[in-house]
Amino acid sequence: MLRLDTVGQHYGDHQVLHDLTLTVPDGQLLCVVGPSGCGKSTLLRTVAGLLPAYDGTITLDGTPVRGVPDNLAVVFQDYARSLYPWLTVRENVALPLRRRGLPRAERRAEADRILARVGLTDTARRHPWQLSGGMQQRVAIARALVCRPSLLLMDEPFGSLDAQTREDLEDLLLEVHRTDGATIVFVTHDIDESVYLGDRVVVLSPGPGSKVVLDLPVELPGTRDQITTRGLAEFVALRSEVGRAVRNR
Amino acid sequence: MKDRQERLLLGAFGALLAFGACEAVSRAGVVRRSYLPPASEVLARAVELAGDAVFLDGIAVTLRAWALGLALACAIAVPVGLVLGSVPVVDAAVRAIVEFLRPLPSVALIPLVSLLLGSGTETKVALVTYASIWPILFNTVYGLGETDPLAKDTLRAFGFGRLSVLLRVELPGTAPFIAAGIRISAAVALILAVATEILSGFGEGLGIFIAQAGLATDGTRDVLAGVVWAGVLGLVINGVLVWGERRLFPWTPGRRGVG
C-alpha cells in the first residue's frame, strides 16, 4: 500500500504540491488527472524518490520512502529519451535485471519472454531508434515490467502517440494489470483515458500548491473494451464528472 | 545525398583550379621555378616518394609518435574529463589551471620541451600529447553536460547508483562527443608531430625530410612534396575517423564536437 500524508514538494521557493494526502491500496490502477503544470510529474518523481526531499510522509508498505524504493518501475512519456540508443531492444529491456545479479543467459531469456508478451519478439536485435513511436513505448513498458515491479509509475506514457496506437497500448496495460496485479499510478491529462483505464480517478487542482479536488471510484461492468465501454452510460457520466472537476465547475 | 555529391564536385573543382593556377604561375615564369615548381612536378615527386624506403621509414616514425601521443592524450583526457564533468567541486578548482594552460600555443612550447627532453621521440610524444589533450578533455566535459537528465533518471528509477549512471548512461552518451574530440585532436597531433621535427631539425620523420629539403639548393620541390604528404595523411586520418564515428554511433545525427 502506498500512502502519502500531507506531502509537499517545491523547486526552490516555487511550491508545487501542498498538503497532499492520498492512499493507494495494493493492486489498484489509479489515474491522476489535472491541468498541465499542476504538478503531476512532480508527484510521480517524489514518490519515485528521484527528487532530493519532500515534506510530509510517504510510505510504501509501511516503510518511509527515502530514495528510490525497491520493486519500482517508471515509464516516462518521452520514450525516445529514456530508451538507450546504444543498446539493442533486448539489451534495453534486460538492463534492470543487472541489478539482480542474474547471469547473462537468464537476463536474455527474461527479456525475450517479456518482449513476446508486448508483441515485440521480432525486434529484439534492433535498436530503439529503428522502431516506430508506439513500438518504442512498448519497449519501455517491457523494460518496466521485466523486474515484476510491485509499484509501476507512468507519466503520460501514451501522450505523444496516435489514437490507434494509444488504444492498443491502453488495452495492453489493462491486460498487464489484470494478470500481474501490480499497483499502478498512471498520470494523464486525458479525461477519457483516465476513466477508461482507472479503477479510480483522482483530479488535482491547478497549481501552485495543488490539492485533490475529486476522488472517484470507477465501477464499470464487464471487461473493458474500447468500443463498448466508451459507449456505456456509466462511462459517459463518469467522464462528465471528471471533466467538470478538471475545469473546476 | 545530392547535396554531398554537389559538395564533392565543388571541392574537386576548387582543387583543380588551385592546381591549375600554381601550374600556370610557375610555367609562365612569374616566379622563379626553384621558388615555386609547377604543381605537376610536385605531385610527380610526391608519388615517386611512395617508392622511397627511407622516406617511408620517416613517415612511419612520424606516425608512431603521432599515435603514441594521441593514445596518451586519450588515456589522460577522458578520465580527467569524466571527473571534471561529474564532480563540480573538482571542476571549479581545476578550471583556473585549465584556462591558463589552454591558450598557450603548443607550437611555442617546442623549444622549451626540446631543451628539457632533447630532440628525440620523447619531445615529439610529449608535445603531441599536450596539444591533443585539450579537444578531448573539453569534448568529454561538454558531452557529460549534455547527458539527458531523463536518461539518468530512468536508470536511477531502476535502483542503480551514481557509478552505474556514470558508466551505463553518461559514458556511452558522451562517447560520440569524445570521438569527435579525438578526431579534432588527431589533426592537431599531426601538426605538432611534423612541426616538432621541422624545428628540431635532425633525426628521422616527415618533418625532418621537409626541413632538410629546405636547406638543399633547389629543394623547394621536395619541401612541397613533403607538404602534400602531410596533407594527404591528415585527410586520410580524418576520413577514417569520420567513417568510424558513423559506424559506431549511428544514432547521432550529423557530426558533433566543440573545438
Ligand SMILES: Nc1ncnc2c1ncn2[C@@H]1O[C@H](COP(=O)(O)OP(=O)(O)O)[C@@H](O)[C@H]1O
Ligand atoms: N526542475 C524544475 N525546476 C523548477 N520548476 C519546475 C521543475 N519541474 C517542474 N517545475 C514547475 O513545477 C510545476 C509543476 O510541474 P510538473 O510537475 O511538470 O507539472 P505537470 O506534470 O502536471 O504538467 C510547473 O509550474 C513547472 O514549471
Ligand SMILES: [Mg+2]
Ligand atoms: Mg508532466
